[in-house]
Amino acid sequence: MDGDKVERLRERLLQCPVCMDEFHDPRLLPCHHTMCKECINRLLISSTSGRMFRCPQCRRDVCVPRGGIAELPVNFFVRSLQDELGDEVEVGPCQVCQRGSVISQFHCIDCDLDICRFCIHEHRLVQHKDSNQVNILRMEVGGPATTISGTANKPCSIHTEEVVQLFCETCQHPVCVSCSCGEHRKHVVLPLGKKLHSSREHLQRKLETLTRERRAVRAWLRQIEGAEIEARDNTARTLAAVQFRTRELHALVDKMSAAAMDKVHHEEQQQLTKLASCRGRLVKLAQRLDLGVGFLRGLQEGDVCLELLDAFKTFSSDLEELRKNATSQSSVQLCDQKFLAGRHLQWRGYLAATFGSLRARYSFLHLGNGRPPLLWQLWRKITWSQALVMMMLLAMMYTVFTLSAACYSSPADHEGILILVLVTYLTLSGCFAYRKSRWRHSTE
DSSP: OOHHHHHHHHHHHSBOTTTOSBOSSEEEOTTSOEEEHHHHHHHHHHSSSSSEEEOTTTOOEEEOOTTOGGGSOBOHHHHHHHHHTTOOOOOOBOTTTOOTTSBOOEEETTTTEEEOTTTHHHIIIIITTTOSOOOEEEOOOOSGGGGOOTTTTOBOSSOTTSBOOEEETTTTEEEOHHHHHTTTTTSOEEEHHHHHHHHHHHHHHHHHHHHHHHHHHHHHHHHHHHHHHHHHHHHHHHHHHHHHHHHHHHHHHHHHHHHHHHHHHHHHHHHHHHHHHHHHHHHHHHHHHHHHHHHHHTOOGGGOOHHHHHHHHHHHHHHHHHHHHHSSSOEEEEEEEEEEEOOEEEETTEEEEOOEEEEEEEEEEEOTTOOOOHHHHHHHHSOHHHHHHHHHHHHHHHHHHHHHHHHHHOTTOHHHHHHHHHHHHHHHHHHHHHHHHHHHHHHO
């Protein structure tokens, strides 16, 4: 490229608007203009707020982040353009190990640190152990400084004027020649190159081990994912079965409810049919009686004749037939229905329940002087306890008469006499219980 064009590009794209010099550590402002880091620092010092200054190009107020100027992003486009135009990028020492003899060759964008090639591994494995992806930029720097070996030029911690060239296997620590002749004289000491070579083989074996372990972990993850899918499918199947069983129970309850309601409606229909039939006969009788009463009330003294008597006789016979039909059934049976709800018992996921039952209590609607049957009257007057006591009394009386006849036929049978005494006692007890129940019934 022509030199004049390069200079024009430098003036237009690589010149700081504050110091009017080529960018040094260019930083990108929120207004998308670029300045040197040191120029931004000077603008902040001269400002009154300490965190806000005015951009010299667009005259907008720029607020610096809370972490300071270091949190402003680096303009890598300007840096790349400087590299393409042949400008030397000044690279400082590693900001992790702080060794001046080792320059930085990597830049961590997340931490904003310049890191050498010896500290980059620890930075990746330790500082970003929870991150799946680390944003690290490799800086291609030329010159003799890049050929400096960090380990070969690492000074000894005891003899600072010497560099480490050996490795103590006993202490697992790099040492210099003076240390191997002094404190580590009786230890197993290896050349540093041999140790690095063996460490490389050890790391290769570790790589294979970690690869197998990663493969196993991935397989476990696939098994867990399959188990999760199976758990979801099992839950879906179980819920479907529960819903199906719920629908079955609902259908069964609906069926029982429909049967009970049909029975109630059927009983109601029968009762209404009987009442409607009886009411129809009584309505006809009432109409005929109204006709007869109206006719007799409208008779005059001169209207009585033989034809009238014959007609009234015919009317009386028809009225008697209607009266017989209407009062042929002196009483109408009525039904008082009642639904007794069932019970349910729930225990450890099991449910035992009864739907309920219908109870019908019958009574009679008496028409005129009609009376219900005699057995029905007797059954309505006594209670269940009284009926049970009466049945017991009848059974005991039968037993007493039977044993009395047996004892009379064979007087020497003392066992029969004892049985007779016992039965008599039970009979008297039953009579007393009967009278007591009758007294309670009368007081109630």
